Amino acid sequence: MATHTQILFVNRPKPGKLDPSFVFKSVSKPRPKASDLKDGEILVKNLYLSFDAAMRAWMGELKTYRDPLQIGQVMEGRSASIVLASKHSAHKPGDRIVGSFDWQQYTIVQPDNPKYGLESVPDGVSLKDVQYVAGMTALTAYFGLIDVGGASKGKVVVVSGAAGATGSMVGQIAKCLGCRVIGIAGGPDKCKMLVDQLGFDAAIDYKVDRREFTKRVNEVIGRRGYDVYFDNTGGMILEVLMNRMALRGRIVVCGSISAYEGTQDPRFALATGNLIPTRGRIEGFLVTDYIDRFPQALTHIVSWYKDGKIKPLQTTVPG
Amino acid sequence: MATHTQILFVNRPKPGKLDPSFVFKSVSKPRPKASDLKDGEILVKNLYLSFDAAMRAWMGELKTYRDPLQIGQVMEGRSASIVLASKHSAHKPGDRIVGSFDWQQYTIVQPDNPKYGLESVPDGVSLKDVQYVAGMTALTAYFGLIDVGGASKGKVVVVSGAAGATGSMVGQIAKCLGCRVIGIAGGPDKCKMLVDQLGFDAAIDYKVDRREFTKRVNEVIGRRGYDVYFDNTGGMILEVLMNRMALRGRIVVCGSISAYEGTQDPRFALATGNLIPTRGRIEGFLVTDYIDRFPQALTHIVSWYKDGKIKPLQTTVPG
Numbered sequence: 001m002a003t004h005t006q007i008l009f010v011n012r013p014k015p016g017k018l019d020p021s022f023v024f025k026s027v028s029k030p031r032p033k034a035s036d037l038k039d040g041e042i043l044v045k046n047l048y049l050s051f052d053a054a055m056r057a058w059m060g061e062l063k064t065y066r067d068p069l070q071i072g073q074v075m076e077g078r079s080a081s082i083v084l085a086s087k088h089s090a091h092k093p094g095d096r097i098v099g100s101f102d103w104q105q106y107t108i109v110q111p112d113n114p115k116y117g118l119e120s121v122p123d124g125v126s127l128k129d130v131q132y133v134a135g136m137t138a139l140t141a142y143f144g145l146i147d148v149g150g151a152s153k154g155k156v157v158v159v160s161g162a163a164g165a166t167g168s169m170v171g172q173i174a175k176c177l178g179c180r181v182i183g184i185a186g187g188p189d190k191c192k193m194l195v196d197q198l199g200f201d202a203a204i205d206y207k208v209d210r211r212e213f214t215k216r217v218n219e220v221i222g223r224r225g226y227d228v229y230f231d232n233t234g235g236m237i238l239e240v241l242m243n244r245m246a247l248r249g250r251i252v253v254c255g256s257i258s259a260y261e262g263t264q265d266p267r268f269a270l271a272t273g274n275l276i277p278t279r280g281r282i283e284g285f286l287v288t289d290y291i292d293r294f295p296q297a298l299t300h301i302v303s304w305y306k307d308g309k310i311k312p313l314q315t316t317v318p319g
Numbered sequence: 320m321a322t323h324t325q326i327l328f329v330n331r332p333k334p335g336k337l338d339p340s341f342v343f344k345s346v347s348k349p350r351p352k353a354s355d356l357k358d359g360e361i362l363v364k365n366l367y368l369s370f371d372a373a374m375r376a377w378m379g380e381l382k383t384y385r386d387p388l389q390i391g392q393v394m395e396g397r398s399a400s401i402v403l404a405s406k407h408s409a410h411k412p413g414d415r416i417v418g419s420f421d422w423q424q425y426t427i428v429q430p431d432n433p434k435y436g437l438e439s440v441p442d443g444v445s446l447k448d449v450q451y452v453a454g455m456t457a458l459t460a461y462f463g464l465i466d467v468g469g470a471s472k473g474k475v476v477v478v479s480g481a482a483g484a485t486g487s488m489v490g491q492i493a494k495c496l497g498c499r500v501i502g503i504a505g506g507p508d509k510c511k512m513l514v515d516q517l518g519f520d521a522a523i524d525y526k527v528d529r530r531e532f533t534k535r536v537n538e539v540i541g542r543r544g545y546d547v548y549f550d551n552t553g554g555m556i557l558e559v560l561m562n563r564m565a566l567r568g569r570i571v572v573c574g575s576i577s578a579y580e581g582t583q584d585p586r587f588a589l590a591t592g593n594l595i596p597t598r599g600r601i602e603g604f605l606v607t608d609y610i611d612r613f614p615q616a617l618t619h620i621v622s623w624y625k626d627g628k629i630k631p632l633q634t635t636v637p638g
Binding site: 238281 | 383550553557574575591592593594595596598600601602603604605608
């Protein structure tokens with residue numbers, strides 16, 4: 001009997017760096033076949049699974065913006081896939097789609113069930129690039145930066161987690177809008193990549209001592225301060241950035257990577273006092289609130305990608 | 320020669336409770352006379368000086384929303400005063416006015432100089448009540464609560480420093496709007512006063528241990544959370560309140576009383592993560608941005624006061 005591989009979520013990670021061999025287990029299961037399909041179903045082959053920082057939060061015991069993963073389930077995640085067989089009138093073999101098909105090689109999907117969030121791959125976008133260019137991280141970057149942050153031409157935008165999927169898209173969209181863009185990332189290699197490959201105006205390495213980091217932030221951002229800080233990390237970086245806000249600056253709270261591993265002291269000096277003279281704003285958001293405008297946003301992003309203004313940034317791990 | 324009393328600002332306060340005998344000095348000076356007036360000037364007698372929590376911040380070395388006070392100057396502050404003599408066509412003896420006339424018994428004022436921020440006392444408002452009812456704290460409460468906080472009928476409003484000039488006005492205006500109002504104040508007497516005299520729906524004493532305070536906050540605010548938290552204090556109270564925000568809740572940053580004395584650990588666990596599912600917002604503001612709408616706001620507040628819906632809350636210290 002033909003088999004395929006599933007990755008199960010078998011243990012909640014301990015604080016600190018995630019140990020994949022503890023958290024996940026690879027199992028071999030009977031492979032779904034075209035002959036298993038009921039009416040209204042399709043069989044997909046999953047070619048590119050996405051692995052996102054937010055998953056670290058799903059793995060905890062607490063409800064975040066979604067319920068926690070359950071022990072023993074197939075690891076959830078979105079995939080760029082191809083339709084192999086179809087008993088659904090709107091899908092035919094060879095169609096290129098993206099959806100929540102989980103970490104397994106093949107999935108039988110009910111396209112009409114909204115839990116799969118099934119989408120077509122836009123023309124001109126490769127299956128390999130589609131999750132970076134047209135996935136939730138790209139949409140998160142777009143609406144957080146523009147709608148929550150109010151970014152527009154000439155503004156100064158700072159983004160942390162800048163070498164990640166969301167952060168690198170934030171910086172690239174901000175460049176497309178005509179902003180000055182400063183990325184914060186860990187280590188000189190990532191910082192060099194942001195400037196040399198993605199066209200950021202500057203990058204700041206946060207993996208230095210705090211005094212050095214603060215000095216660099218002040219130098220690079222300058223006295224006027226930033227208009228938008230897109231915060232993917234929280235923690236020390238947020239604390240330092242709180243004090244460099246320009247008049248009517250905005251901090252967009254997108255994630256708290258620094259808290260996901262549960263090892264950092266979550267306390268810091270919240271300088272809310274600085275929000276008074278600046279009339280500053282800190283605001284959280286969920287991209288799902290903008291679902292009606294996803295098609296419009298994707299039109300913009302895909303157009304920038306086709307023009308070569310947005311470069312896919314990804315690490316592909318075969319197997 | 321006739322004299323009058325001036326209060327000089329002679330030393331910046333040390334961290335901790337302010338010692339008036341160290342910070343201020345009372346001096347006797349020649350009293351300004353009607354015969355000293357030049358054209359365009361008026362002589363006022365200052366009857367009610369205001370003493371505000373924000374002054375604690377003015378006394379520090381650092382620029383806040385204004386420059387620091389200078390050592391040796393007459394202490395700045397607003398006063399409800401009466402015109403004694405006038406060489407200005409728009410003012411006549413007996414006029415009741417409010418302005419930045421400083422801590423002294425008599426002041427010669429140039430009404431056309433905007434630094435005095437001279438205003439008439441609205442009809443039907445006593446000279447004793449005018450600074451509470453129609454002063455900057457009332458305007459701060461009004462615009463912070465309504466414009467920044469978005470308070471309206473049926474919303475749940477929490478305010479800290481609730482027994483202070485700004486906080487008590489926030490709560491009373493919120494009641495006039497039809498909100499459910501919860502005040503946070505120090506000690507059972509203040510809490511009782513908020514409910515019994517000012518009509519707050521509930522009050523929470525923060526001068527208890529943190530666990531007890533958190534428990535009370537959760538009980539009183541309830542599972543749904545608050546829509547608006549008007550923050551006058553920062554610190555521990557803000558930290559606890561961060562976790563009780565309703566969907567699309569807003570925190571209005573008005574002041575940081577907890578930081579003024581410089582003795583509390585300013586670090587706390589900033590749960591920015593909670594801003595994501597709630598789409599919450601933290602925002603600072605300065606009332607001076609709303610100057611064009613001051614007359615409109617005062618019409619509302621004075622009307623509520625005349626109807627007995629807003630009661631003056633003040634401690635008058637003679638002498």
